[in-house]
Amino acid sequence: MAQVSIPDSEVDIVIGAVQSDLASFMEEWRPIFSRYHLIIVKDPDLKDELKVPGGFNVNVYTKSDIDRVVGSSSTTVLFSGYSCRYFGYLMSRKKYIISVDDDCFPARDNKGDIIDIVAQHVSNLTTPATPFFFNTLYDPYRKGADFVRGYPFSLRHGVSCALSCGLWLNLADYDAPTQALKPGHRNSRYVDAVLTVPARTMMPVSGINIGFDRELVGPALFPAMRLAAEGKLRWETVEDIWCGMCVKVVCDHMGIGVKSGLPYVWREERGDAVESLKKEWEGVKLMEEVVPFFHSLRLSKAAVSAEECVVEMAVAVEERLGPVDPVFARAADAMVNWIKLWKVAGTRSAVA
């Protein structure tokens, strides 16, 4: 299949800075990132000055910028910690957003070549997804692959891909109990595949390395699920997992696709899983409550856009999960506020 070539001007790279010194991070990514526009959002809780090397086409947003747009009372509620990147998604006006955590670096593929994650995410997003029938040779649009015998022809045109979930070598995205149990465990397996996650299949979307079509699903990626003991390490968050469950429901409802697999990033060591374990396992417990909810969630035909889907989902969260734990009631509120914010600050007509 012919690869669509996308102008660089349609891509924004959004980095949520939870650490202040981005010098080595930016230098490592320079060969891949420098041709694109970057949005860096500084965690409003970070006190130190942000260090960003020159030579990039970059907009940096800090606490004062966030305060100005959303009001200072909402800043910490919505955008502290890893969730600061959502402010970048809000401010961007590009069609495609690629976002990686600031402790990730370029990885090498199984041939030893540096992986251009932007090119791979864009390729995933600009080739169709196939959520209605599983192709055993994975992404049929990749060079050297195709649909296999028995794949219905009427499903071969695929649907738009809205979300591309990349993976991680070295420190994989495990939860604290898993990493604490196997402290030396590192992911060294390079799986040379991209595949569409089938419709109505739930998945854990990790915010560490993603790409998405902002025009299609921008409003459906939001900071809503903030744990009481949420920390500055991924082990201490589930905001992206919650958001990922929501965006998968939205994609399934809208008949668009989510891919998972390539590209890989190299994730550096950070934090101590055992230390994180000492915090309450709130996130782990919450996941048990949400799975049956998301599995049975159905949106009405009236919900056509991503915004409408999120509003409907927020009502369902409030009604069905609100009574279970106050964190869900707060999440439902946050989702409603996010859509209001998106309409004011996130659409084309709004001035960044």
Add this chain to the structure above:
Amino acid sequence: MAVASVSPTPLLKDELDIVIPTIRNLDFLEMWRPFFQRYHLIIVQDGDPSKVIKVPEGFDYELYNRNDINRILGPKASCISFKDSACRCFGYMVSKKKYIYTIDDDCFVAKNPSGEEINALEQHIKNLLSPSTPFFYNTLYDPYREGADFVRGYPFSLREGVPTAVSHGLWLNIPDYDAPTQLVKPRERNTRYVDAVMTIPKGTLFPMCGMNLAFNRELIGPAMYFGLMGDGQPIGRYDDMWAGWCIKVICDHLGLGVKTGLPYIWHSKASNPFVNLKKEYKGIYWQEELIPFFQSATLPKDCTTVQKCYIELSKQVKAKLGKVDDYFLKLADAMVTWIEAWDELNPSEGDSAELANGVGKLTV
């Protein structure tokens, strides 16, 4: 880096049969000798029964030709295809083992990217002996593989998994394309080694290829009927597809898992695309009706065994697919004949094990 000690994969040499359909010869077994020799083979000889199929020395095997099939099944032999590799399912029926591995006679030992020969059978056994995870997708693929695990966000109550009923392997070199794709891309070869095994999620259908396939016969055997193909039938090359759609609906209903991915074998022969087109032609149109049928098929709660599920499915095939073509009325009858024959040949098994509904506190 700490390497966890891994217990060796059991051989299962007295619990697994290798079923091979053939019409020519079994020379390919020479390459597989180091991996297959300890296992019992069931050879199903298609085509002219008077031809003598030479089995390489040193293999323990039983061989059935058409005369044997007719003798053993009597009138029920009508459900077993002739002049099509679909006849292999007769081998599943006569086996007395817990596990089956089936492989085509043009499939050879492949090499992994490090250049080592792949023991396909060992990988299938690993796949079958470790759980599947159909209720929630794990982004790092099979969490039970050495070097992998469940990722953050994966609910703990779903980490026990469910029993694996089927292990679907893949192929390097000649890919399993349909005739139209073969005609358009005659030179395409699958050179991409994807180092993953994964569970196909519940509710998702897939095209099951019978070239390199293993399954737990006790869990799903009666549903592995490869349909009516070949001589006297309007369709060919849809035998494994048909079985794959049936087993997936049944596995989803019974809470069993289906895995796909490793192991790879080396597929050496590209069949003639023009011959294939004639065989597949009707299937290409029919599958447009078949897929929605299987996607929406539901089985009642009282179908607690594979046989009950399969008989119920055959009723639905008759009721809903009969209007697509009379062939499906014949096929529905053949599905029933198959179950009758299966139960006759496997009386002590009775119904395949009744399975508890789901594993762990969350069933979705």
